[in-house]
Amino acid sequence: MSDRPAHTGEITLPDQDDKDNHLTGLNRSLSVLAIIFPHVLPDVFRELLSTYEGESCLHIAVDQLLKHQDAWVKGRWRTAASDPKDEINSSQGNQLLVAAEDEFRRDSYKWATRAMLREEFKSLSKSKIEGVLAEENYCYTRARPTLQRIVSKSWRNSINSFFLRWRKPAEPPSQDHWMMVWPKDGVKAKTTPILRETGDAELDMELHRTVLAPFLEKIKQERETKDWETSLVMNEAEAQVAGAIYECECCFSDTTFEQMATCTTGDHVICFRCIWHAASEALFGQSWGRNIDHARGQIKCLAATSADSCDGCIPQSIARRAIRQCKGGKEALAKLESRLAAEALLEARQRLINCPFCSYAEIDELYIPPSTIRYRLKTTDPITTLFLLTLLLTLLPLLLLYTLITRSPLFSHLPKPTALLFTSLTRLSHAHHFPRRFQCRSPTCYLPSCLACHKRWLDPHICHESASLSLRTTIEAARTAALKRTCPRCGLAFIKASGCNKMTCTCGYIMCYVCREGLGDEKKSGEGYRHFCQHFRLNGGECRECERCDLYKGEDDEVVAKRAAARAEKEWREKEGMVGVEGLGGPMEEKAKRMWYTGDWTLQGFVDWWIDGVLVC
Structure with missing residues (x-):
């Protein structure tokens, strides 16, 4: 394996076009x-395509x-997208099935990445860095x-942390990325940083997207907040x-005119x-009914000087501006509008289709002629x-x-039995058609x-897939990923089942399973077993x-x-809403159990449950 230093220009190879085409x-x-x-996962595809080379490698794979x-x-x-942006893109149908991080990398990108990490982590061996990069x-x-x-687990870092604990630093340590440079205009440094060139355009774009762009956006927001506070003062x-x-x-x-609002009556x-x-x-409190006018969807007048209660409201545009300029105002405004919309839809008494992940809802406009619907008893159970x-x-x-x-006038607000039955039958037919x-x-x-x-x-979506099967698959994937090692030379992934920690790949590369450091080659004299402890230890204890x-x-x-x-199960339960649920069964079964155990049921829900268990459409 040859080392290649970082470059400042374009890397040109004799057969660069052939390699790019390949x-x-x-x-x-x-x-x-x-x-x-x-x-x-794409790891499997890369391993297959690397193993079977040639024009027919795709067919063989x-x-x-x-x-x-x-x-x-x-x-x-593949369990789920890890990035929320990837989830949104996948729902829109625009996400690439293979991300750029999972594709085969160019040699120039590998050399630039290897050189950067070796320069940053000088205390780690080259083979250890190579092993992590291969994974x-x-x-x-x-x-x-x-x-x-x-690096944080190494003995050098432990000693440095011990001494730094007793020594007060002259100035707080910088949290900037080590590739970030603050250029100087004469003696004074500029307020906008730049990134050092790595020698590869793809890596430069990756660093700009993940390091520089978020940093500049944070600086911009801090400046805007500071300027806004200064302007108010x-x-x-x-x-x-x-x-x-x-x-x-x-x-x-006492407040300035720009920070005041007038109610719709113009009196306060x-x-x-x-x-x-x-x-x-x-x-977030208990004043929803007192502060919000449900009919108009606006904040009521808050004047305390009027003898009688004011019928006016705060104009919606001004209320938005007042809420938005406060800390956390964007989130609060979105939640306020969402709740107002939800209550307006409930008061409209329309048949709605709700998104299970947010408060979004749509009116069900599907019309099915009653003459085309046929109901019969369910005979499967x-x-x-x-x-x-x-x-x-x-x-x-x-x-x-x-x-x-x-039928009594006192209880006319209660739903009629015929309305409950008709709603349940409509929902059953809608679920079928x-x-x-x-x-969303x-x-x-x-x-x-x-x-x-x-x-x-x-x-492909499978309705009512067993939650226990999904949980078991997630846990199996997490356990495999935690124990997986990848050969830096051929890219083969493997897991040690038994034996010593000196691992020999089929390509001849030897590495330590614990720290991933390369131990030489079987055909050449390498470090081999000298990498491991040679001291005698009583009863196989730790070496001192x-x-x-x-x-x-x-x-x-x-x-x-x-x-x-355990980490994968916790994340899965939080994502699926199964925290504290024992004895996982099917999703619909768990939904019914939660409804009866927690008391979260209605008369319409009971009728829907009975109709769904007796009739089929």
């Missing part, structure tokens, strides 16, 4: 495999995955956090000198602080059907009593969902004379796998 063909084959096998999928995948299944497909953004964790000082100060009729404080003036406090108390029919006969006197009660895929149109969500099981739609890796004992694989499995 790389383009491999990435095209990678995309084809991702389309055919959408639930398999497809054949191998169709015949021996479990042997090649080994738990490396992360030579992606700088993914490999750098792993190397930072490895200056405006208030000038208004006091000019005598242009107004008194708020809610909190009786309210400052922006009171408007923000009223909206915050309505959203006769015992359940017989039980529900018996339950109806048992509750028949209560049903007749409820019918008489709803309506397209199951629902696309909210700009903050935009996730597709299934109308039958209310889960996120992932092609050196810090070398143990030949047989290292990081407990079972502990690592359990830790990764």
Whole structure:
């Protein structure tokens, strides 16, 4: 393996065009495999295409995955998108099945990434950095956090942290990326940083996207916030000198004209602080009915000086401006508008289709002629059907009593039994005829969902898929990823089942399984077993004379796998809303259990449950 220093210009090779064409063909084959096998991670495809070279490598890879999928995948299944932006793009149908970080990398990108990481992590060996890069497909953004964790566990970092704890630094340490440079204009440094060139345009763009752009956006927001606060102070000082100060009729404080609002009647003036406090108390407190006018969807007048209650409201445009300029105002304004829209839809008493991930809803405009609908008894589970029919006969006197009660003028607001039955039958027919895929149109969500099981739609979608099977697949993938190692030379992924920590790949590359450091080659004299501890230890305990890796004992694989499995299960339960649920079954079964155990049920929900268990459309 030859080292190549960082370059400042373009890298040119004699057969660069042939390599670029070959790389383009491999990435095209990678995309084809991702389309055919959408639930398999791209690591498997790269391993297959690297193993079977030639013009027919794609056909061989497809054949191998169709015949021996479990042997090649080994738990490396695609569970869900890790980036929320990727989720939004995938729901819109614009996401590439293979991200740029998972494609085959160019040699110039590898050399530039390798040189940057070696310069940053000088305390780590080259083979250890190479091992991490091979595991992360030579992606700088993914490999750098792993190397930072490895460095933080080293003895040098522990000693430095111990001494730095007792020494007070002269100035706080800089949190900037080490590739970020602040150029100087003469003696004074400029306020906008730049990134050093890496020698590869692709890596430069990646660093600009992940490092420089977020940093500049943060600086811009901080400057805008500071300028806004300074402008408010200056405006208030000038208004006091000019005598242009107004008194708020809610909190009786003096405020400038630009920070005041007038109610719709024109009789009272309210400052922006009171408007923000009223909206915050309505959203997060107990004053929703007191501060919000439901008919007009506006904040009520907050004046305390009027003898009678004012019928005016704060204009919507001014209320938005007052809420938006406060800290956390954008989120509060979005939540306020969402709640107002939800209550307006509920008061409209329309048939709605709700997004299970946010408050977005649409009116169900599907019309099915009644003459085309045919209902019949469900015969797939006769015992359940017989039980529900018996339950109806048992509750028949209560049903007749409820019918008489709803005819009384005092209880006219209660839903009629015929309306409940008709709504349930309509929902049953809609569930059968309506397209199951629902696309949310909210700009903050935009996730597709299934109308039958209310889960996120992932092609190919299987309704009511067992939650325990999904959890088991997620845990298996997490355990495999935690124990996986990748050969830096040939890219083969492997997991140690037994034996010592000196791992020899089929290509001849030797590495330490614990620290990933290369140990030379079988055909050449290398470090080999000298990398491991050579001291005698009583009863196989820890060595107190050196810090070398143990030949047989290292990081407990079972502990690592359990830790990764516990983390994956926690994330899965939070994402699926299954926190605290024991004995996972099917999604619909769990939904019914939650409804009865927590008391979260309605009369319409009970009728829907009975109709769904007795009839089919």
